[in-house]
Protein backbone atom coordinates (compact mmCIF):
# COMPACT_ATOMS: atom_id res chain seq x y z
CA UNK A 1 0.00 0.00 0.00
CA UNK A 2 2.75 2.35 0.88
CA UNK A 3 4.12 1.92 -2.59
CA UNK A 4 0.81 2.63 -4.22
CA UNK A 5 0.50 5.78 -2.21
CA UNK A 6 3.97 6.77 -2.92
CA UNK A 7 3.22 6.47 -6.57
CA UNK A 8 0.07 8.53 -6.25
CA UNK A 9 1.89 11.08 -4.21
CA UNK A 10 4.76 11.33 -6.57
CA UNK A 11 2.60 11.55 -9.62
CA UNK A 12 0.18 14.03 -8.08
CA UNK A 13 2.78 16.36 -6.70
CA UNK A 14 4.91 15.81 -9.77
CA UNK A 15 2.09 16.60 -12.15
CA UNK A 16 1.22 19.72 -10.22
CA UNK A 17 4.71 21.06 -10.23
CA UNK A 18 5.16 20.16 -13.89
CA UNK A 19 2.00 22.06 -14.71
CA UNK A 20 3.02 25.00 -12.62
CA UNK A 21 6.46 25.16 -14.14
CA UNK A 22 5.32 24.41 -17.63
CA UNK A 23 2.34 26.65 -17.84
CA UNK A 24 3.00 29.38 -15.39
CA UNK A 25 6.74 29.90 -15.43
CA UNK A 26 7.66 33.17 -17.04
CA UNK A 27 11.36 32.65 -16.52
CA UNK A 28 12.49 33.04 -20.13
CA UNK A 29 9.84 35.60 -20.93
CA UNK A 30 11.34 37.91 -18.34
CA UNK A 31 14.84 37.85 -19.84
CA UNK A 32 16.15 40.60 -22.04
CA UNK A 33 16.66 38.94 -25.40
CA UNK A 34 15.75 39.58 -29.01
CA UNK A 35 12.27 38.07 -29.15
CA UNK A 36 11.40 39.46 -25.74
CA UNK A 37 12.06 42.93 -27.09
CA UNK A 38 9.55 42.60 -29.92
CA UNK A 39 5.97 43.75 -29.62
CA UNK A 40 3.86 40.68 -28.88
CA UNK A 41 1.45 41.03 -31.78
CA UNK A 42 4.34 41.33 -34.27
CA UNK A 43 5.99 38.34 -32.67
CA UNK A 44 2.82 36.30 -32.93
CA UNK A 45 2.23 37.25 -36.56
CA UNK A 46 5.80 36.51 -37.64
CA UNK A 47 5.76 33.18 -35.81
CA UNK A 48 2.58 32.32 -37.63
CA UNK A 49 4.18 33.25 -40.96
CA UNK A 50 7.18 31.03 -40.24
CA UNK A 51 4.97 28.11 -39.33
CA UNK A 52 2.94 28.53 -42.53
CA UNK A 53 6.19 28.69 -44.50
CA UNK A 54 7.34 25.47 -42.92
CA UNK A 55 4.09 23.71 -43.63
CA UNK A 56 4.11 24.67 -47.31
CA UNK A 57 7.83 24.24 -47.97
CA UNK A 58 8.80 21.36 -50.21
CA UNK A 59 12.53 21.34 -49.74
CA UNK A 60 14.10 19.75 -46.71
CA UNK A 61 17.02 22.11 -47.11
CA UNK A 62 14.82 25.17 -46.78
CA UNK A 63 13.10 23.72 -43.73
CA UNK A 64 16.49 22.97 -42.21
CA UNK A 65 17.46 26.61 -42.75
CA UNK A 66 14.28 27.74 -41.01
CA UNK A 67 15.03 25.34 -38.18
CA UNK A 68 18.52 26.75 -37.80
CA UNK A 69 17.06 30.22 -37.77
CA UNK A 70 14.75 29.13 -34.98
CA UNK A 71 17.67 27.81 -32.92
CA UNK A 72 19.53 31.03 -33.57
CA UNK A 73 16.54 33.03 -32.40
CA UNK A 74 16.40 30.89 -29.28
CA UNK A 75 20.03 31.69 -28.58
CA UNK A 76 19.51 35.39 -29.23
CA UNK A 77 16.57 35.31 -26.85
CA UNK A 78 18.67 33.74 -24.10
CA UNK A 79 16.76 30.48 -24.03
CA UNK A 80 19.02 27.63 -22.92
CA UNK A 81 19.54 25.47 -25.99
CA UNK A 82 19.57 22.18 -24.06
CA UNK A 83 16.28 23.04 -22.42
CA UNK A 84 14.79 24.17 -25.68
CA UNK A 85 15.80 21.02 -27.56
CA UNK A 86 14.45 18.83 -24.78
CA UNK A 87 11.19 20.73 -24.80
CA UNK A 88 10.69 20.45 -28.54
CA UNK A 89 11.98 16.94 -29.21
CA UNK A 90 10.14 15.30 -26.34
CA UNK A 91 7.12 14.29 -28.44
CA UNK A 92 9.06 13.43 -31.58
CA UNK A 93 9.55 9.69 -30.90
CA UNK A 94 5.79 9.35 -30.69
CA UNK A 95 5.24 11.07 -34.01
CA UNK A 96 8.05 9.15 -35.61
CA UNK A 97 6.75 5.83 -34.43
CA UNK A 98 3.16 6.21 -35.54
CA UNK A 99 3.40 8.32 -38.64
CA UNK A 100 6.87 8.62 -40.03
CA UNK A 101 8.10 5.05 -39.61
CA UNK A 102 5.18 3.36 -41.39
CA UNK A 103 5.51 5.88 -44.18
CA UNK A 104 8.99 4.77 -45.18
CA UNK A 105 7.78 1.35 -46.24
CA UNK A 106 6.59 0.53 -49.71
CA UNK A 107 3.16 -0.54 -48.50
CA UNK A 108 2.39 3.06 -47.67
CA UNK A 109 4.73 4.92 -49.96
CA UNK A 110 5.40 3.03 -53.17
CA UNK A 111 8.55 3.93 -55.09
CA UNK A 112 12.15 3.17 -55.77
CA UNK A 113 13.34 0.47 -53.30
CA UNK A 114 16.40 1.29 -51.21
CA UNK A 115 16.50 -1.57 -48.78
CA UNK A 116 14.50 -4.69 -48.18
CA UNK A 117 14.37 -7.29 -45.49
CA UNK A 118 12.17 -10.19 -44.44
CA UNK A 119 10.37 -10.72 -41.18
CA UNK A 120 8.42 -13.96 -40.66
CA UNK A 121 7.83 -14.44 -44.32
CA UNK A 122 6.81 -10.87 -45.14
CA UNK A 123 9.05 -8.73 -47.27
CA UNK A 124 9.42 -5.14 -46.20
CA UNK A 125 10.74 -2.66 -48.68
CA UNK A 126 11.95 0.74 -47.65
CA UNK A 127 11.57 3.23 -50.48
CA UNK A 128 13.50 6.36 -51.33
CA UNK A 129 10.28 8.33 -51.60
CA UNK A 130 9.26 6.91 -48.26
CA UNK A 131 12.43 8.11 -46.55
CA UNK A 132 12.14 11.52 -48.18
CA UNK A 133 8.51 11.84 -47.19
CA UNK A 134 9.19 10.83 -43.62
CA UNK A 135 12.14 13.18 -43.41
CA UNK A 136 10.06 16.04 -44.75
CA UNK A 137 7.30 15.24 -42.34
CA UNK A 138 9.54 15.05 -39.29
CA UNK A 139 11.40 18.21 -40.18
CA UNK A 140 8.13 20.05 -40.70
CA UNK A 141 6.75 18.95 -37.38
CA UNK A 142 9.87 19.68 -35.40
CA UNK A 143 10.39 23.09 -36.98
CA UNK A 144 6.84 24.29 -36.53
CA UNK A 145 6.73 22.93 -32.99
CA UNK A 146 9.98 24.76 -32.29
CA UNK A 147 8.63 28.08 -33.52
CA UNK A 148 5.46 27.71 -31.48
CA UNK A 149 7.42 26.72 -28.38
CA UNK A 150 9.79 29.63 -28.83
CA UNK A 151 6.88 32.03 -29.01
CA UNK A 152 5.28 30.68 -25.86
CA UNK A 153 8.59 30.59 -24.00
CA UNK A 154 9.53 34.17 -24.76
CA UNK A 155 6.15 35.77 -24.22
CA UNK A 156 4.29 36.11 -20.97
CA UNK A 157 1.13 34.12 -21.25
CA UNK A 158 -1.24 36.87 -20.38
CA UNK A 159 0.34 38.93 -23.13
CA UNK A 160 -0.18 36.10 -25.55
CA UNK A 161 -3.79 36.09 -24.50
CA UNK A 162 -4.13 39.76 -25.18
CA UNK A 163 -2.63 39.21 -28.60
CA UNK A 164 -5.70 37.12 -29.39
CA UNK A 165 -7.63 40.34 -29.39
CA UNK A 166 -5.49 41.66 -32.20
CA UNK A 167 -6.93 38.81 -34.24
CA UNK A 168 -10.41 40.11 -33.42
CA UNK A 169 -11.37 37.47 -30.95
CA UNK A 170 -14.12 38.85 -28.66
CA UNK A 171 -12.94 40.38 -25.42
CA UNK A 172 -15.28 38.37 -23.25
CA UNK A 173 -13.73 35.22 -24.58
CA UNK A 174 -10.20 36.43 -23.98
CA UNK A 175 -11.08 37.55 -20.51
CA UNK A 176 -12.69 34.23 -19.63
CA UNK A 177 -9.59 32.34 -20.76
CA UNK A 178 -7.46 34.70 -18.73
CA UNK A 179 -9.55 34.10 -15.64
CA UNK A 180 -9.54 30.34 -16.09
CA UNK A 181 -5.82 30.47 -16.37
CA UNK A 182 -5.54 32.51 -13.23
CA UNK A 183 -7.89 30.44 -11.13
CA UNK A 184 -6.52 27.10 -12.28
CA UNK A 185 -3.38 28.20 -10.54
CA UNK A 186 -5.32 29.00 -7.42
CA UNK A 187 -6.95 25.58 -7.47
CA UNK A 188 -3.67 23.81 -7.95
CA UNK A 189 -2.41 25.69 -4.96
CA UNK A 190 -5.50 24.66 -3.00
CA UNK A 191 -5.01 21.00 -3.92
CA UNK A 192 -1.36 21.14 -3.07
CA UNK A 193 -1.95 22.86 0.25
CA UNK A 194 -4.79 20.53 1.16
CA UNK A 195 -2.52 17.63 0.41
CA UNK A 196 0.22 19.03 2.60
CA UNK A 197 -2.29 19.81 5.33
CA UNK A 198 -3.63 16.26 5.24
CA UNK A 199 -0.14 14.90 5.40
CA UNK A 200 0.76 17.06 8.34
CA UNK A 201 -2.27 15.86 10.25
CA UNK A 202 -2.57 12.24 9.20
CA UNK A 203 1.09 11.45 8.79
CA UNK A 204 3.01 10.33 5.79
CA UNK A 205 1.30 6.99 5.48
CA UNK A 206 -2.23 7.48 4.39
CA UNK A 207 -4.06 4.16 4.15
CA UNK A 208 -5.43 3.42 0.73
CA UNK A 209 -9.15 3.50 1.58
CA UNK A 210 -8.60 6.60 3.61
CA UNK A 211 -6.71 8.11 0.73
CA UNK A 212 -9.60 7.43 -1.61
CA UNK A 213 -11.97 9.01 0.81
CA UNK A 214 -9.80 12.08 1.08
CA UNK A 215 -9.54 12.38 -2.67
CA UNK A 216 -13.29 12.10 -3.11
CA UNK A 217 -13.92 14.63 -0.41
CA UNK A 218 -11.40 16.91 -1.98
CA UNK A 219 -13.07 16.82 -5.35
CA UNK A 220 -16.42 17.61 -3.78
CA UNK A 221 -14.82 20.45 -1.87
CA UNK A 222 -13.17 21.79 -4.96
CA UNK A 223 -16.44 21.80 -6.83
CA UNK A 224 -18.12 23.64 -3.99
CA UNK A 225 -15.30 26.09 -3.78
CA UNK A 226 -15.24 26.81 -7.46
CA UNK A 227 -18.95 27.46 -7.41
CA UNK A 228 -18.58 29.86 -4.48
CA UNK A 229 -15.54 31.49 -6.04
CA UNK A 230 -17.39 31.97 -9.27
CA UNK A 231 -20.15 33.83 -7.49
CA UNK A 232 -17.77 35.94 -5.43
CA UNK A 233 -15.62 36.88 -8.40
CA UNK A 234 -18.72 37.91 -10.29
CA UNK A 235 -19.67 40.15 -7.38
CA UNK A 236 -16.20 41.64 -7.36
CA UNK A 237 -16.52 42.39 -11.07
CA UNK A 238 -19.94 43.97 -10.65
CA UNK A 239 -18.69 46.05 -7.78
CA UNK A 240 -16.11 47.65 -10.03
CA UNK A 241 -18.56 48.52 -12.74
CA UNK A 242 -18.54 45.43 -14.98
CA UNK A 243 -21.69 45.38 -17.07
CA UNK A 244 -21.36 42.42 -19.38
CA UNK A 245 -18.93 43.85 -21.91
CA UNK A 246 -15.44 44.08 -20.47
CA UNK A 247 -13.22 46.98 -21.46
CA UNK A 248 -9.59 45.93 -21.39
CA UNK A 249 -6.43 47.93 -21.56
CA UNK A 250 -4.68 47.87 -24.90
CA UNK A 251 -1.21 49.28 -24.70
CA UNK A 252 0.95 47.40 -27.19
CA UNK A 253 3.65 49.64 -28.56
CA UNK A 254 5.74 48.91 -31.65
CA UNK A 255 9.11 50.34 -32.61
CA UNK A 256 11.43 50.24 -35.61
CA UNK A 257 12.84 46.88 -34.71
CA UNK A 258 9.34 45.33 -34.87
CA UNK A 259 8.66 46.71 -38.31
CA UNK A 260 12.07 45.64 -39.53
CA UNK A 261 11.47 42.11 -38.30
CA UNK A 262 8.02 42.03 -39.87
CA UNK A 263 9.42 43.22 -43.22
CA UNK A 264 12.17 40.61 -43.11
CA UNK A 265 9.70 37.84 -42.39
CA UNK A 266 7.24 38.87 -45.07
CA UNK A 267 9.99 39.28 -47.69
CA UNK A 268 11.33 35.84 -46.85
CA UNK A 269 7.86 34.40 -47.13
CA UNK A 270 7.17 35.98 -50.51
CA UNK A 271 10.52 34.89 -51.92
CA UNK A 272 10.07 31.36 -50.61
CA UNK A 273 6.59 31.01 -52.06
CA UNK A 274 7.79 32.41 -55.35
CA UNK A 275 10.54 29.84 -55.61
CA UNK A 276 8.43 26.92 -54.43
CA UNK A 277 5.29 27.49 -56.48
CA UNK A 278 5.84 29.83 -59.39
CA UNK A 279 9.39 29.21 -60.53
CA UNK A 280 8.69 25.76 -61.85
CA UNK B 281 -32.32 64.19 4.75
CA UNK B 282 -30.34 65.15 1.68
CA UNK B 283 -26.98 64.27 3.15
CA UNK B 284 -27.84 60.74 4.22
CA UNK B 285 -26.16 58.16 2.03
CA UNK B 286 -27.46 54.86 3.30
CA UNK B 287 -30.66 54.22 5.20
CA UNK B 288 -31.32 50.69 6.37
CA UNK B 289 -34.60 49.72 8.00
CA UNK B 290 -34.89 46.34 9.69
CA UNK B 291 -32.77 44.68 7.04
CA UNK B 292 -32.67 40.89 7.11
CA UNK B 293 -30.65 38.63 4.92
CA UNK B 294 -30.35 34.87 4.73
CA UNK B 295 -27.93 32.84 2.59
CA UNK B 296 -29.62 30.10 0.57
CA UNK B 297 -32.73 30.49 2.63
CA UNK B 298 -31.29 28.80 5.70
CA UNK B 299 -28.14 30.52 6.93
CA UNK B 300 -29.13 33.79 8.58
CA UNK B 301 -26.49 36.49 8.12
CA UNK B 302 -28.25 39.69 9.13
CA UNK B 303 -31.21 39.79 11.48
CA UNK B 304 -32.73 43.23 11.61
CA UNK B 305 -30.21 45.98 10.98
CA UNK B 306 -31.15 49.63 11.35
CA UNK B 307 -28.49 52.03 10.25
CA UNK B 308 -28.18 55.52 8.87
CA UNK B 309 -24.97 56.68 7.28
CA UNK B 310 -24.54 60.36 6.52
CA UNK B 311 -22.21 61.97 4.07
CA UNK B 312 -18.65 62.36 5.31
CA UNK B 313 -18.96 59.92 8.20
CA UNK B 314 -16.21 57.55 9.30
CA UNK B 315 -17.69 54.30 10.51
CA UNK B 316 -16.22 51.10 11.86
CA UNK B 317 -18.18 47.88 12.11
CA UNK B 318 -16.70 45.43 14.60
CA UNK B 319 -17.82 41.97 15.62
CA UNK B 320 -16.84 38.35 15.96
CA UNK B 321 -16.29 36.03 13.01
CA UNK B 322 -19.52 35.23 11.27
CA UNK B 323 -21.44 38.13 12.76
CA UNK B 324 -22.38 39.42 9.32
CA UNK B 325 -19.93 42.25 8.69
CA UNK B 326 -19.07 41.18 5.16
CA UNK B 327 -22.69 40.54 4.35
CA UNK B 328 -23.56 44.04 5.49
CA UNK B 329 -20.89 45.58 3.25
CA UNK B 330 -22.03 43.53 0.24
CA UNK B 331 -25.52 44.77 0.89
CA UNK B 332 -24.37 48.38 1.01
CA UNK B 333 -22.53 47.83 -2.28
CA UNK B 334 -25.71 46.60 -3.96
CA UNK B 335 -24.35 43.13 -4.62
CA UNK B 336 -27.02 41.35 -2.63
CA UNK B 337 -30.45 42.54 -1.60
CA UNK B 338 -32.36 42.20 1.66
CA UNK B 339 -34.93 39.44 2.09
CA UNK B 340 -36.89 41.74 4.36
CA UNK B 341 -36.65 45.40 5.23
CA UNK B 342 -35.42 48.17 2.99
CA UNK B 343 -32.13 49.72 2.09
CA UNK B 344 -31.92 53.11 0.44
CA UNK B 345 -28.81 54.56 -1.11
CA UNK B 346 -28.74 58.20 -2.18
CA UNK B 347 -32.51 58.22 -1.75
CA UNK B 348 -33.10 55.32 -4.14
CA UNK B 349 -34.21 51.97 -2.82
CA UNK B 350 -31.79 49.18 -3.66
CA UNK B 351 -33.54 46.04 -4.77
CA UNK B 352 -33.28 43.39 -7.40
CA UNK B 353 -33.63 44.99 -10.78
CA UNK B 354 -32.60 48.57 -10.13
CA UNK B 355 -29.14 47.74 -11.43
CA UNK B 356 -30.58 46.78 -14.79
CA UNK B 357 -30.86 50.49 -15.40
CA UNK B 358 -27.50 51.14 -17.03
CA UNK B 359 -27.11 54.76 -16.01
CA UNK B 360 -28.11 54.13 -12.41
CA UNK B 361 -25.78 51.18 -12.21
CA UNK B 362 -22.82 53.08 -13.60
CA UNK B 363 -23.54 56.05 -11.38
CA UNK B 364 -23.77 53.87 -8.28
CA UNK B 365 -20.56 51.98 -9.05
CA UNK B 366 -18.77 55.28 -9.50
CA UNK B 367 -20.04 56.51 -6.17
CA UNK B 368 -19.48 53.39 -4.07
CA UNK B 369 -16.34 51.24 -3.98
CA UNK B 370 -15.80 48.03 -2.02
CA UNK B 371 -12.58 46.33 -1.03
CA UNK B 372 -13.41 42.65 -0.56
CA UNK B 373 -12.25 40.74 2.45
CA UNK B 374 -10.63 38.11 0.27
CA UNK B 375 -8.24 39.75 -2.19
CA UNK B 376 -8.09 36.48 -4.11
CA UNK B 377 -11.62 37.14 -5.25
CA UNK B 378 -11.06 40.72 -6.11
CA UNK B 379 -8.03 40.17 -8.29
CA UNK B 380 -9.16 38.30 -11.38
CA UNK B 381 -7.04 39.80 -14.14
CA UNK B 382 -3.82 38.31 -15.48
CA UNK B 383 -1.65 41.15 -14.23
CA UNK B 384 -1.70 43.51 -11.31
CA UNK B 385 -1.81 46.50 -13.62
CA UNK B 386 -4.84 45.28 -15.53
CA UNK B 387 -6.53 44.56 -12.24
CA UNK B 388 -5.93 48.01 -10.85
CA UNK B 389 -7.25 49.75 -13.95
CA UNK B 390 -10.19 47.36 -14.46
CA UNK B 391 -12.71 49.46 -12.53
CA UNK B 392 -12.03 52.86 -14.13
CA UNK B 393 -11.92 51.27 -17.60
CA UNK B 394 -15.35 49.72 -17.13
CA UNK B 395 -16.67 53.00 -15.80
CA UNK B 396 -15.37 54.93 -18.77
CA UNK B 397 -12.82 57.07 -16.98
CA UNK B 398 -10.48 58.95 -19.35
CA UNK B 399 -7.20 57.14 -20.10
CA UNK B 400 -5.11 60.10 -18.97
CA UNK B 401 -6.96 60.32 -15.65
CA UNK B 402 -6.50 56.61 -15.08
CA UNK B 403 -2.77 56.85 -15.73
CA UNK B 404 -2.45 59.77 -13.35
CA UNK B 405 -4.36 58.12 -10.53
CA UNK B 406 -2.47 54.89 -11.06
CA UNK B 407 0.80 56.76 -10.75
CA UNK B 408 -0.29 58.33 -7.46
CA UNK B 409 -1.58 55.11 -5.94
CA UNK B 410 1.44 52.99 -6.76
CA UNK B 411 3.62 55.60 -5.12
CA UNK B 412 1.57 55.67 -1.94
CA UNK B 413 1.12 51.91 -1.69
CA UNK B 414 4.60 51.02 -2.90
CA UNK B 415 3.39 48.53 -5.50
CA UNK B 416 5.35 49.78 -8.48
CA UNK B 417 7.40 46.61 -8.76
CA UNK B 418 4.32 44.44 -8.72
CA UNK B 419 2.55 45.95 -11.72
CA UNK B 420 3.63 43.40 -14.32
CA UNK B 421 3.36 40.39 -12.05
CA UNK B 422 0.41 38.07 -11.85
CA UNK B 423 -1.76 38.58 -8.80
CA UNK B 424 -1.46 34.89 -7.97
CA UNK B 425 2.25 35.23 -7.43
CA UNK B 426 1.92 37.81 -4.67
CA UNK B 427 1.94 37.42 -0.93
CA UNK B 428 -1.33 37.91 0.90
CA UNK B 429 -0.33 41.36 2.11
CA UNK B 430 0.71 42.43 -1.38
CA UNK B 431 -2.56 41.13 -2.78
CA UNK B 432 -4.42 43.19 -0.22
CA UNK B 433 -2.55 46.33 -1.20
CA UNK B 434 -3.34 45.74 -4.85
CA UNK B 435 -6.99 45.10 -4.03
CA UNK B 436 -7.13 48.38 -2.12
CA UNK B 437 -5.51 50.19 -5.04
CA UNK B 438 -7.98 48.69 -7.48
CA UNK B 439 -10.86 50.15 -5.49
CA UNK B 440 -9.31 53.48 -4.54
CA UNK B 441 -8.50 54.25 -8.16
CA UNK B 442 -12.21 54.59 -8.90
CA UNK B 443 -12.23 57.65 -6.64
CA UNK B 444 -15.67 56.88 -5.30
CA UNK B 445 -17.46 59.07 -2.76
CA UNK B 446 -18.14 56.15 -0.47
CA UNK B 447 -15.47 53.61 0.43
CA UNK B 448 -16.46 50.26 1.91
CA UNK B 449 -13.51 48.27 3.22
CA UNK B 450 -13.78 44.73 4.53
CA UNK B 451 -10.91 44.19 6.96
CA UNK B 452 -8.48 46.30 4.97
CA UNK B 453 -5.56 45.76 7.33
CA UNK B 454 -5.84 42.02 7.99
CA UNK B 455 -2.52 40.38 7.23
CA UNK B 456 -0.59 43.59 6.76
CA UNK B 457 2.60 44.47 8.59
CA UNK B 458 2.50 47.40 11.04
CA UNK B 459 4.10 49.90 8.69
CA UNK B 460 1.84 49.07 5.78
CA UNK B 461 -1.14 49.19 8.13
CA UNK B 462 -0.01 52.66 9.09
CA UNK B 463 0.21 53.70 5.42
CA UNK B 464 -3.25 52.40 4.69
CA UNK B 465 -4.75 54.09 7.73
CA UNK B 466 -3.09 57.37 6.75
CA UNK B 467 -4.32 56.97 3.21
CA UNK B 468 -7.88 56.39 4.38
CA UNK B 469 -7.75 59.33 6.76
CA UNK B 470 -6.59 61.49 3.89
CA UNK B 471 -9.39 60.22 1.66
CA UNK B 472 -11.82 61.02 4.43
CA UNK B 473 -10.45 64.54 4.77
CA UNK B 474 -11.04 65.06 1.08
CA UNK B 475 -14.72 64.46 1.74
CA UNK B 476 -15.24 60.73 1.40
CA UNK B 477 -17.51 58.59 3.49
CA UNK B 478 -15.69 55.59 4.89
CA UNK B 479 -17.08 52.37 6.29
CA UNK B 480 -14.64 49.70 7.47
CA UNK B 481 -15.24 46.35 9.04
CA UNK B 482 -12.42 45.16 11.23
CA UNK B 483 -11.21 43.14 14.18
CA UNK B 484 -8.25 45.41 14.57
CA UNK B 485 -9.11 47.67 17.47
CA UNK B 486 -5.85 49.55 16.97
CA UNK B 487 -7.17 51.31 13.95
CA UNK B 488 -10.74 51.85 15.11
CA UNK B 489 -9.99 54.96 17.08
CA UNK B 490 -8.42 56.71 14.10
CA UNK B 491 -10.63 55.35 11.40
CA UNK B 492 -14.00 55.91 12.97
CA UNK B 493 -16.18 58.59 14.46
CA UNK B 494 -18.81 56.01 15.16
CA UNK B 495 -18.34 52.33 15.97
CA UNK B 496 -21.05 49.73 15.51
CA UNK B 497 -20.74 46.41 17.29
CA UNK B 498 -22.48 43.50 15.60
CA UNK B 499 -23.34 40.51 17.72
CA UNK B 500 -23.33 36.84 16.98
CA UNK B 501 -27.11 37.21 16.74
CA UNK B 502 -26.34 39.30 13.65
CA UNK B 503 -27.72 42.51 15.02
CA UNK B 504 -26.19 45.83 15.97
CA UNK B 505 -25.98 45.71 19.76
CA UNK B 506 -24.22 48.94 20.44
CA UNK B 507 -23.01 52.01 18.68
CA UNK B 508 -21.08 54.99 19.91
CA UNK B 509 -17.87 56.93 19.93
CA UNK B 510 -14.75 54.78 19.69
CA UNK B 511 -13.58 55.70 23.21
CA UNK B 512 -16.90 54.67 24.66
CA UNK B 513 -16.85 51.31 22.95
CA UNK B 514 -13.19 50.61 23.58
CA UNK B 515 -13.64 51.18 27.30
CA UNK B 516 -16.49 48.74 27.55
CA UNK B 517 -14.47 45.62 28.29
CA UNK B 518 -17.47 43.47 28.97
CA UNK B 519 -19.00 44.28 25.63
CA UNK B 520 -15.77 43.69 23.76
CA UNK B 521 -15.14 40.44 25.53
CA UNK B 522 -18.63 39.23 24.78
CA UNK B 523 -17.93 39.76 21.10
CA UNK B 524 -14.55 38.09 20.88
CA UNK B 525 -12.73 41.35 20.35
CA UNK B 526 -10.46 41.03 23.38
CA UNK B 527 -9.24 38.08 25.34
CA UNK B 528 -8.25 37.67 28.96
CA UNK B 529 -4.54 37.99 29.29
CA UNK B 530 -2.84 36.06 32.07
CA UNK B 531 0.77 36.40 33.04
CA UNK B 532 2.97 36.24 36.11
CA UNK B 533 4.38 39.15 38.12
CA UNK B 534 6.65 38.08 41.00
CA UNK B 535 4.96 34.72 41.53
CA UNK B 536 1.44 36.06 41.54
CA UNK B 537 -0.77 35.29 38.63
CA UNK B 538 -2.23 38.41 37.20
CA UNK B 539 -5.24 38.46 35.01
CA UNK B 540 -6.59 41.33 32.98
CA UNK B 541 -8.52 41.81 29.79
CA UNK B 542 -6.19 42.28 26.90
CA UNK B 543 -7.19 45.12 24.68
CA UNK B 544 -5.29 45.42 21.48
CA UNK B 545 -5.19 49.16 21.14
CA UNK B 546 -1.58 49.79 21.90
CA UNK B 547 1.58 47.84 21.45
CA UNK B 548 3.40 46.59 24.48
Ligand SMILES: Nc1ncnc2c1ncn2[C@@H]1O[C@H](COP(=O)(O)OP(=O)(O)OP(=O)(O)O)[C@@H](O)[C@H]1O
Nearest residue numbers: 295299300301320321322323324325326327328373
Ligand atom coordinates in the same frame (compact mmCIF):
# COMPACT_ATOMS: atom_id res chain seq x y z
N1 LIG C 1 -21.90 31.99 0.87
C1 LIG C 1 -22.47 31.70 2.04
N2 LIG C 1 -23.30 30.67 2.12
C2 LIG C 1 -23.91 30.37 3.31
N3 LIG C 1 -23.72 31.05 4.43
C3 LIG C 1 -22.87 32.09 4.41
C4 LIG C 1 -22.21 32.48 3.21
N4 LIG C 1 -21.43 33.54 3.50
C5 LIG C 1 -21.62 33.81 4.80
N5 LIG C 1 -22.48 32.94 5.37
C6 LIG C 1 -22.94 32.95 6.76
O1 LIG C 1 -23.42 34.23 7.05
C7 LIG C 1 -22.99 34.67 8.33
C8 LIG C 1 -22.30 36.00 8.22
O2 LIG C 1 -21.14 35.89 7.43
P1 LIG C 1 -20.17 37.08 7.11
O3 LIG C 1 -19.21 36.61 6.11
O4 LIG C 1 -20.97 38.26 6.76
O5 LIG C 1 -19.45 37.29 8.52
P2 LIG C 1 -18.25 38.24 8.92
O6 LIG C 1 -18.70 39.04 10.07
O7 LIG C 1 -17.76 38.95 7.74
O8 LIG C 1 -17.16 37.19 9.43
P3 LIG C 1 -15.58 37.25 9.36
O9 LIG C 1 -15.12 38.11 10.48
O10 LIG C 1 -15.17 35.85 9.59
O11 LIG C 1 -15.22 37.78 8.03
C9 LIG C 1 -22.10 33.57 8.89
O12 LIG C 1 -22.83 32.88 9.86
C10 LIG C 1 -21.80 32.69 7.71
O13 LIG C 1 -21.76 31.35 8.11
Ligand SMILES: [Mg+2]
Nearest residue numbers: 325326373450
Ligand atom coordinates in the same frame (compact mmCIF):
# COMPACT_ATOMS: atom_id res chain seq x y z
MG1 LIG D 1 -16.07 38.99 6.73
